Amino acid sequence: MSDAVSTREDRHEPTSELGLAERARDGDASAFRDIMQRNNTRLFRVARSVLKDDADAEDAVQESYLKAYTKLGEFRGESTLSTWLTRIVLNESLMRLRQGRRTAEITRTFEQESRSGRVVRFPGMAQGQDPEKAAATAQITRILERAVDALPIDFRVVFVMRCVQEMSVEETAEQLAIPQATVKTRLHRARLLLRRSLDEELGVSLTGTFPFGGSRCARMTEAVLARLGLTDMLPSGPNGNGDI
Structure with a gap:
C-alpha cells in the first residue's frame, strides 16, 4: 500500500487507538503488529531524518518499539498513538546522535x-x-x-x-x-x-523518498515481535507485509 495511504491512516482518532494499545499491552501480539505496520514508515523516516543512515534509523525504531511496548500502560489516548510513538523515536534517535556525534549541528x-x-x-x-x-x-x-x-x-x-x-x-x-x-x-x-x-x-x-515497506517493513515487525517473545502468540495464517 502506498506511503500516502499509510500517512492518512496514521491519523486515527485517539479513542480508536486506545483499545488497540490496551490489547497490545495485554499481550495481544496481533494488536502490536498492527500498531507497528501502521507506523513503520512514519517512524523510520523520522529516525532517518535525525541519523541520516538507513541501518541506524531501523535500529532506533526497533529499540523504540521495545521501549514503547513496556510503556503502553502510560498511553492514555490524550494524543494519537502515532504522535506518542514519534516522540519516543525522536528521543531515541537524538540520544544516539548525541552519543555518536558532536551536538553542534543540533544547536x-x-x-x-x-x-x-x-x-x-x-x-x-x-x-x-x-x-x-x-x-x-x-x-x-x-x-x-x-x-x-x-x-x-x-x-x-x-x-x-x-x-x-x-x-x-x-x-x-x-x-x-x-x-x-x-x-x-x-x-x-x-x-x-x-x-x-x-x-x-x-x-x-x-x-x-526514503521508502520503507514490503519485506523491510515486515522483517522489522517480525524482529520486534520475536525480541518481545510474542511470535508464538500470533494466530496462524499470513503475516501480512508492508504498511497498512
Whole structure:
C-alpha cells in the first residue's frame, strides 16, 4: 500500500487507538503488529531524518518499539498513538546522535546557516513518467535524499515531517515541541538550502523518498515481535507485509 495511504491512516482518532494499545499491552501480539505496520514508515523516516543512515534509523525504531511496548500502560489516548510513538523515536534517535556525534549541528542557529548563492527553481512532481525513465528517477531520488541528508538537523527533521511524511504544521510543531511559526521558518529555510544544491531540471515525488515497506517493513515487525517473545502468540495464517 502506498506511503500516502499509510500517512492518512496514521491519523486515527485517539479513542480508536486506545483499545488497540490496551490489547497490545495485554499481550495481544496481533494488536502490536498492527500498531507497528501502521507506523513503520512514519517512524523510520523520522529516525532517518535525525541519523541520516538507513541501518541506524531501523535500529532506533526497533529499540523504540521495545521501549514503547513496556510503556503502553502510560498511553492514555490524550494524543494519537502515532504522535506518542514519534516522540519516543525522536528521543531515541537524538540520544544516539548525541552519543555518536558532536551536538553542534543540533544547536546551529538560523543566522549561522545563511549562505549566499543562486536560488534555482525547486523541482516539481514528475507527471506521467514512463517506464524508460525509471532508472533515471531512481538516481534522482538518491540525489535528493543526499541533499536532504546535508541539511542541518533541525531543518532536516522539519522538512522530512512536512514534505516527505506530509504531516501538518500543527502536528509537526506538537511532536517537536516548538512553535508553529518555527516550523514554518525552518521549512522555508530548508527549501532554500535544497534549491541551492539541486539542479533545475530535477523532478521527483518527495513522497517516494526514503521508502520503507514490503519485506523491510515486515522483517522489522517480525524482529520486534520475536525480541518481545510474542511470535508464538500470533494466530496462524499470513503475516501480512508492508504498511497498512
